[in-house]
Amino acid sequence: xxxxxxxxxxxxxxxxxxxxxxxxxxxxxxxxxxxxxxxxxxxxxxxxxxxxxxxxxxxxxxxxxxxxxxxxxxxxxxxxxxxxxxxxxxxxxxxxxxxxxxxxxxxxxxxxxxxxxxxxxxxxxx
Numbered sequence: 001x002x003x004x005x006x007x008x009x010x011x012x013x014x015x016x017x018x019x020x021x022x023x024x025x026x027x028x029x030x031x032x033x034x035x036x037x038x039x040x041x042x043x044x045x046x047x048x049x050x051x052x053x054x055x056x057x058x059x060x061x062x063x064x065x066x067x068x069x070x071x072x073x074x075x076x077x078x079x080x081x082x083x084x085x086x087x088x089x090x091x092x093x094x095x096x097x098x099x100x101x102x103x104x105x106x107x108x109x110x111x112x113x114x115x116x117x118x119x120x121x122x123x124x125x126x
Contacts, residue, residue: 003076004074004077005122006075008060008072008075009040009062012064027042039060040060073118075122078123081121085098093113108120108121108123
């Protein structure tokens, strides 16, 4: 069974969103300029693996709102993005963002489900 491993909150104004979420929830935020991405740490992580220490807990990130990704996204961890995309498309889903590598970490993709929701996929680097 594949589980939810990450979330993304889409934003129009990154600084405004960072101020809001850090003050409202005391989340730790780290902007990575070269990736144009801000990580959100909602629960403590293992320094070596960068994964949450609490079973079932997830962390996330801020991403720029776009027409093809207009609202928050949950991300599901899978063994193979390529195999999963084949099943998604066979079931009536559509690829929004194809498999995209993140060096030394893994790969992600976005798809649109049967209900029009955009959902993420994550394949951890082995």
